[in-house]
Amino acid sequence: MENRLDEIKNSAKNTLKEILYPLTAIVVSFLAGAILVYAFGNSPKVAYKALFLGALGDLNKFGETLVTTTTLILTGLSVAFAYKCGLFNIGAEGQFIMGSVAAVWIGWALEGLPPSIHVLLTLIAGALAGGIWAGFVGWLKAKVGSHEVINSIMMNYIALNLSNYLIMTVLNEPGKAFSFEIAPTAKLWRFSQSFEQFKYSRLHIGIIIAIFVALAAYYLLNKTVTGYEIRSVGFNPDASEYGGINVKRNIVLAMLISGLFSGLAGAIHTAGVQYRVNNLFGLTGYGFDGISVALVGNNNPIGVILSALLFGVLQKGGPMMQIEGIPKEVVGIIQGIILLFVASNFVRVMVQRYKENKEIRAQLKKGEVK
Amino acid sequence: MWNIITILFGSTIRSATPLMFTALGGTFSERSGVVNIGLEGMMTIGAFSAVLVSYFTGSPFLGLLGAIVSGAFFGWLLAFLSIHFKANQVVVGTAINILAASLTTFLLVEIWGKPGQTDNVNYFTPWGPFNMFTYLAFILVGVSYFVLYKTPFGLRIRAVGEHPRAADTLGVNVYKVRYICVILSGILGAIGGAALSIGSISLFKEGMIAGKGFIALAAVIFGKWHPVGAALACLFFGLADAIQTVSMSLGLDLPKEFLFALPYILTMMAVSGLVGKSVAPAADGVPYEKGEK
Numbered sequence: 272m273e274n275r276l277d278e279i280k281n282s283a284k285n286t287l288k289e290i291l292y293p294l295t296a297i298v299v300s301f302l303a304g305a306i307l308v309y310a311f312g313n314s315p316k317v318a319y320k321a322l323f324l325g326a327l328g329d330l331n332k333f334g335e336t337l338v339t340t341t342t343l344i345l346t347g348l349s350v351a352f353a354y355k356c357g358l359f360n361i362g363a364e365g366q367f368i369m370g371s372v373a374a375v376w377i378g379w380a381l382e383g384l385p386p387s388i389h390v391l392l393t394l395i396a397g398a399l400a401g402g403i404w405a406g407f408v409g410w411l412k413a414k415v416g417s418h419e420v421i422n423s424i425m426m427n428y429i430a431l432n433l434s435n436y437l438i439m440t441v442l443n444e445p446g447k448a449f450s451f452e453i454a455p456t457a458k459l460w461r462f463s464q465s466f467e468q469f470k471y472s473r474l475h476i477g478i479i480i481a482i483f484v485a486l487a488a489y490y491l492l493n494k495t496v497t498g499y500e501i502r503s504v505g506f507n508p509d510a511s512e513y514g515g516i517n518v519k520r521n522i523v524l525a526m527l528i529s530g531l532f533s534g535l536a537g538a539i540h541t542a543g544v545q546y547r548v549n550n551l552f553g554l555t556g557y558g559f560d561g562i563s564v565a566l567v568g569n570n571n572p573i574g575v576i577l578s579a580l581l582f583g584v585l586q587k588g589g590p591m592m593q594i595e596g597i598p599k600e601v602v603g604i605i606q607g608i609i610l611l612f613v614a615s616n617f618v619r620v621m622v623q624r625y626k627e628n629k630e631i632r633a634q635l636k637k638g639e640v641k
Numbered sequence: 642m643w644n645i646i647t648i649l650f651g652s653t654i655r656s657a658t659p660l661m662f663t664a665l666g667g668t669f670s671e672r673s674g675v676v677n678i679g680l681e682g683m684m685t686i687g688a689f690s691a692v693l694v695s696y697f698t699g700s701p702f703l704g705l706l707g708a709i710v711s712g713a714f715f716g717w718l719l720a721f722l723s724i725h726f727k728a729n730q731v732v733v734g735t736a737i738n739i740l741a742a743s744l745t746t747f748l749l750v751e752i753w754g755k756p757g758q759t760d761n762v763n764y765f766t767p768w769g770p771f772n773m774f775t776y777l778a779f780i781l782v783g784v785s786y787f788v789l790y791k792t793p794f795g796l797r798i799r800a801v802g803e804h805p806r807a808a809d810t811l812g813v814n815v816y817k818v819r820y821i822c823v824i825l826s827g828i829l830g831a832i833g834g835a836a837l838s839i840g841s842i843s844l845f846k847e848g849m850i851a852g853k854g855f856i857a858l859a860a861v862i863f864g865k866w867h868p869v870g871a872a873l874a875c876l877f878f879g880l881a882d883a884i885q886t887v888s889m890s891l892g893l894d895l896p897k898e899f900l901f902a903l904p905y906i907l908t909m910m911a912v913s914g915l916v917g918k919s920v921a922p923a924a925d926g927v928p929y930e931k932g933e934k
Contacts, residue, residue, distance in 0.1 A: 311751045359731050361678070417912040418921065420676070420731055421862055424855055425905040436898035553851050562735050598750040603743025610736035611718075615728035 292619050293567050296612035297581070304605040308597055318597045325591025326584040334462060334472025338544060340583030342367075344481040345536035346561025347579050348488050349529045351570040353405075353419075355492055356525035357505035362408060362423025363533040364558025365430030366401035368551070370537025372434045373400035375442060375548045378453030378541065389456040394480075394538045401534015402527045404430060409526025413519035419526065427554060435550050448550040459543035475543035482576060484532065489572040491528075501525045533558060560586075563606055566613045582606065645891070649883050654775055657872075657879030659684070659836040661778040663857035664864065664871040665785050666829030670716075671866055672789065673822035674802040676926040678734025679719055680830045681854025682741030686711045687831025688838035689745040692845040693752070695762040701839045704762070708835035709828050715741070716827020720820045727928035738854075746847055757847055764843040774836040778872075781829075785868035798822055802922035805929040815929050833857065859908040866922060878904040 305315035326336045346363045353360035360366075374397035381389060408422045442450040460476045462469040492498035503511045504521045512518050536557065541548060564582055568574030585606060589599035612618065663680050670677040677683075687708040694700075694707030715737055722728040746756065753759050765773050789795040800808040801818045809815050837853070838845045856878055863877075864870030885900040 307747075359729075361731060361735070411909075411913055415913050417909075417914075420678075421858075421912055422909055424678075425859060425909045428852060428855065428905045429902045429909075432898040432902035436896055439898075440896075553848060559735055559739065562732060563739075566732060598747045598756075600743040600747035600750070603739055604747060607736045607740030607743060610739065611722065611728075611733060614732035614736060615722040615726035617726060620726055 289569055292616070293569065293578075293609075293613055295618045296609050297567070299612060299618075300605045300608040303608050304601050307604060308601060313595075313597050317595050318592050318601065321591045321595045321597070322588035322602070323584070324588075326588035330468045331471040332587070334469045334474030336580075336583045336587040337478045338473050338475070338583075339586050340579045341475075341477040341481045341543070342536050342540050342557050343560055343564050343579035343582050344485055344576055345532050345539065346557050347564030347568060347575040348485055348561075348572060349401075349405075349532035349536070349558075350561045350565035351568065351572065351575055352488060352492070352532060353525055353529035354565060354570045355505050356501045356521060357508065358409070358412070358522065358525060358529070359420050360405060360408075360423060360526065360529045360533075361420055361562065362405060362426050362558065363529075363536075363561045364554045364556075365423065365427035366404045366530045366533035367537040367540075367555065367557050368427075368430040368434045369404045370397035370401040370534030371541045371545075371548045372437055372442070372450075372537075373397045373534070374457075374538035374541040375450045375453055376437075378457030378546075379442065379451040381457070382454060384456055386456040389454065390459060390542060393453065393457045393542050394535060397538020397541065398531045398535040401537060402531040405530025405533065406523060406527035409523040412526070413522045427558070431551055431554060434548065438548055438550050442548070444547070450548045452546045453542060457542055458546065459539065461543070473544050475539075477539040477543040480535075480539065484535065485572040485576050488532070492572070497524070533561070536561075560606075563610050567609060645887060649880070649887055651770060652883035652886055653876060653879040654771060655841070655879075656882040657875040658772070658775045658778050658840070659833040659853060660857045660860055660875040660878060661782065661833070661872050662774075662836060663830045663833035663854060664860040664875050665781055665868055666826035666833070667858055667861040668785065668789075668864075668866055668868050668871050669798070669822040669829070670826035671861060671925050672802045672922055673798050673819045674805060674922060674924040674927065674929070675720065675723055675819055675823050675826075676730045676734065677719065677823065677826050677830075678731050678858070679715065679737030679741075679854075680734075680826070680858055681850060681852070682734075682738035683712050683715050683827050683830030684834035684837070684850045684854045684857075685738075685741040685745055686715055687834030688849060689748070689834075689845050690831065691835035691839045692759050692762050693748070695764065695839055696759065699763055701763050701765050704764075704839050705832070705835055708831040712827040712829070712831020712834075713824050714827070716824040716830075717820075719827065720823035723823075723928060724816050724819055727930070730926055730928075742848075745845070749845065749847065759845045761843045762839065764839040764841075772836070772840050774832075774840040777832075778836075782868055782872040789868060799922070801929075802924055805924050805927075809929075809931065815931075819929075830854065830857075856904055859904050862921075863904070863908045863911045865911075865920075877907075 308315045308318045327333050346367060349363045350360050374393045377396040378393040404426060408419050408426060411417050411422055412419045438450045444451050462474040500516050500521050503516055504518050508518050560582060564575055564578045568578035585602045589602035593599045663684055667677055667680055690711040691704040691708040695704030719733055722733045723730045749759060750756050797813045797818050800813060801815050805815045837849060860871050860874035860878060864874040881900050881903045885897045888895045
């Protein structure tokens with residue numbers, strides 16, 4: 272009984288620590304942002320007030336924040352899921368683009384379908400396109416051993432150019448630098464259709480889909496054999512191979528599933544918000560943001576939901592700072608600093624070193640070490 | 642016909658110049674065992690700092706110096722976090738890219754009071770057909786080759802990237818070599834950025850790097866982590882870019898998106914062994930942990 276109690280205590284303590292480290296990183300980054308704002312003669316208080324009011328001030332603003340959060344949950348999940356298998360999916364960007372294009376294609380080309388079926392097909396097409404895009408990278412890794420980071424970066428730019436080509440040719444709205452609009456039957460249901468409170472926001476059913484997908488990913492990773500195998504490969508591929516797990520198969524599978532999430536993100540963004548795909552000059556950033564989201568969320572699907580909310584607030588609140596005369600890029604700077612802190616485990620390492628030093632000093636005092 | 646070839650040649654060299662600096666930087670960093678995804682950000686910072694310093698001092702030479710200092714700082718940051726904190730190098734690189742894009746736009750708005758682009762500043766006007774940067778790039782390719790393959794220090798760099806433990810055993814300071822190489826890659830990346838701002842147009846535009854850092858990274862890999870190979874890859878990618886420009890004026894019906902994507906497709910084929918297998922240094926991307934005494 273006593274043991275069990277200690278166990279629970281310990282696990283609670285550990286969870287607290289897991290939350291505390293990213294939280295410290297976030298606080299420090301906000302402080303750094305404040306110093307920067309102050310250094311250029313603006314008030315940090317005004318800046319952050321604008322930021323938070325802009326993102327959470329009323330239901331419409333909150334709705335818009337959730338629109339961004341939706342995409343970030345999915346790209347964050349995508350990066351986190353691959354990471355669990357020891358893979359770094361820096362290609363969420365390209366998978367997102369492929370998902371958007373596939374969704375616009377199916378959403379535009381199919382006609383006369385009942386809305387629910389058309390929406391479903393659009394989302395499936397997007398997810399599959401992303402899945403194939405990432406699965407190919409996984410396949411290359413398994414087949415010839417080429418590194419997934421390099422290949423996914425290359426695939427990002429190939430996706431960008433392929434998407435631009437399709438948008439300027441087969442999918443082109445004549446005379447415009449964007450694609451056709453998807454059919455009304457392919458559009459996701461918006462909250463504003465039933466709720467007066469969300470009248471001025473584009474909040475759509477996608478947020479619920481995204482949360483559901485996150486829970487499903489959590490279940491898949493932690494409660495199924497497939498998830499166990501994927502995590503095992505991520506933990507130690509050699510031991511997994513020895514234990515009879517097909518490492519190559521799991522690498523392909525993990526990349527494929529990871530790509531499904533990013534592709535779905537693109538499809539949902541298209542079917543819920545944009546309704547078209549633009550001719551892009553550069554990458555959209557959603558995939559790279561997914562890296563931040565996954566890391567701050569500790570690569571845990573539930574953590575991802577929370578950190579996607581944080582980054583959603585940052586991104587939607589940023590433009591409101593602009594109105595107060597403070598460049599919205601402060602938000603990007605904060606995001607970059609958070610990422611640096613979390614990536615380097617800065618807080619954890621510093622705490623550890625402090626403890627070690629304390630120990631050594633204590634021992635020195637006692638005269639145990641000379 | 643001759644006319645077109647001249648244009649194509651000039652355009653190829655001009656497109657390749659910034660890539661060559663950055664790719665050389667990437668070669669040093671990866672050869673020592675540190676993956677540098679942050680090259681894109683380092684180019685951005687370099688392009689901006691060069692304009693910033695030239696704006697305030699009126700001297701493009703000081704501008705170049707400014708780029709070097711800022712590039713060194715970001716190189717140091719990557720080195721410090723990936724060597725001492727054993728941070729994931731890809732994540733730190735991504736963070737540097739995000740930071741660089743935001744920081745430059747932030748300062749652009751704060752200093753020039755408008756988004757989009759800076760004012761015109763003094764820049765390096767061409768000497769003959771090319772800019773000073775082009776000649777410097779070709780010289781540096783030779784220098785880099787010499788340093789990496791003909792000097793003891795180069796041997797140490799390659800040893801540290803292939804087998805840090807063995808190098809350490811033989812008395813090579815692994816951390817020091819990696820610090821030098823990564824800081825050097827920041828400096829070279831920033832010079833590559835400066836070549837785009839004060840080396841061709843006289844200002845900094847938001848988003849002007851637009852993936853060139855990643856193309857340079859592709860050139861490192863396509864060039865098999867060799868300075869001459871990387872430079873040739875840059876020239877080849879520059880040619881793809883030049884063909885795209887020329888084909889428009891010639892009315893050739895080549896989808897420009899295909900030419901844009903070509904460097905990436907070729908690089909993927911290279912790492913997959915379809916066009917001569919590219920193999921990374923063995924310890925590339927792996928943090929080194931000194932053993933206990």
